[in-house]
Amino acid sequence: MCRACVSHLITNALNFGLQAATPSRRQFMAYGAGAAALTMAASRAAFAADSGADTIFRNGTILPMAGPHHAVEAIAVGGGGKILAVGSDAEIAGLKTSATKIVDLQGRTLLPGFVDPHHHTCGAALFAELLTDVGYTKYPTRAALTEALRAMAAKTPPGQWIIGCNFDNLLQGGDFSMTELDAISTDHPIFIWYVNMHDAAANAAAFRLAKIPDDVGVLPGGGHFGRGPDGKFNGLVYEEPAMLKFVMLAVPPITPQLVGKALVDYTRQVAAAGNTTLHEPGTIMPEWVESLAKLSNSLSIRMSASLMADAIEASKAFAALGVGARATHFPNSRFSLYGIKIVGDGSNQTETGAQTRPYLKSASKGATNFSAAEFKQMCAAAKAVGWPIQIHCNGDATIDDALNAIEAVYGAHSSHGVNRIEHSTMARPDQIARMKALGVQPSFLMNHVFLYGAAYRDQLFGPERAAFMDPAAACVHEGVPFTLHTDAPCSPVGPLRLIQAAVTRRCEIDKSIVGHAQAISVAHALKATTIDAARQIGLGDTIGSLEKGKEGDLVILESDPFKVDPDTIMAIKVSETWVGGAKMFG
Incomplete structure (x- = not known):
């Protein structure tokens, strides 16, 4: 259910105002040297900051999402925006100085900031502004x-x-x-x-x-x-x-000023929903990257992105910053790149997702956008540069082709990073098992269940096939890491809605439960929207959990998701959102 190459739609149709000439490899060698210097300086700053905390959060439920589920009493964030310590009140008290700000949680729940690993940030912002x-x-x-x-x-x-x-x-x-x-x-x-x-x-x-x-x-x-x-x-x-x-x-032309305004306004909205990082999957152009990196410091979230398969050649210019299992960071910014995107098929809702069996009331099985050979060629081109691959697959036939291509090109458990199947809506049990064998991870658009569960059951696939749509519990059973995403603007913004849908499997339209056996625990749903989502975009070492040395990205909720009625999780109020130790909402 993701947008096909919206980067081209925006660039060609909107005369996107942030375009700049694609940076040369020499420029990015210079960026790479700058990034190394910035990393060293940040390390020194973090070490120096051990003498005192800029902000201490205490007196609430603090869930680090690091290791087994447990709560701690306090967390300290340094002046450089990184976490200094997580632990008991007594342990954190030693980091308090006369300048330290104490945030009294007053019983609220603090978590790592939510990460949406598939969210069309630029497109959603411009759609909201223009259409x-x-x-x-x-x-x-x-x-x-x-x-x-x-x-x-x-x-x-x-x-x-x-x-x-x-x-x-x-x-x-x-x-x-x-x-x-x-x-x-x-x-x-x-x-x-x-x-x-x-x-x-x-x-x-x-x-x-x-x-x-x-x-x-x-x-x-x-x-x-x-x-x-x-x-x-x-x-x-x-x-x-x-x-x-x-x-x-x-669509009329737009100005750079309008683009900037649209992104600033839109990211305020997603921060208010608890998001601290969004990953734009393939819908930006290489020539936007430099401008987006500069703009990222004005946004209320971190911005991650991947490039489309037709931009692989241009992506070589960024290799000096580092390509592979970790995200490609841009110095002095909150912007990073990770992976190459392929749009393998269309949408199940319009019967253009490619299936191995016909849709319920049709002879149509949909169709893939590329041949099996083309999937392999694009994967090979991405691997040659050093990128992992992200393949949009709504139908199970497309998943077969995608996994065949990944196995043929990357093999099992690739050293190039996490290879992903985007949406994986109609994945079969054998395909989940195959993902485990290959080290491939799915990302589920759980709003499919929330909005379309009844329609998938009654109009598109029948009860048996619909019961296994977005099969998160099958991943838990197989030990396959997975994530949850909104695909915004293709479904509503909000990680708490995704968590509720994954836990309850309740369709909002008729209140029925679709695929009860695929329901997961709150703990697994939270992992899928925090630490596992961070790992899927190459940022697991910097965000996604509350651990010493990581970025101070966090969200404060008015209620504990573990303690409310699961059918009310999405109604929990987001109280505050912090990115890099700075409050962005609340």
């Missing part, structure tokens, strides 16, 4: 949405585009058709972006302006257009190459 949200939370019925679009058309000058985002075909009445959109307006080109980011719908005016020929076939990269029984366009648009034909016309 009109027509999603389920605003318009839960088709009638309400249609009325809103008609009102929008009445206020928009003829000929100008109407662009909506976050439309949910499963929860808002099914796919839009060209006929339906034409009934809303023939004077305006209309483009409605689905929340899964792989699909869209457009009216006839939009097709004319985009100059889509009647005899068009499948575009390079898998883009294609839906057709009705009569062979004519039905308004549906699938995958990035096809959507680009419309987006490049529909």
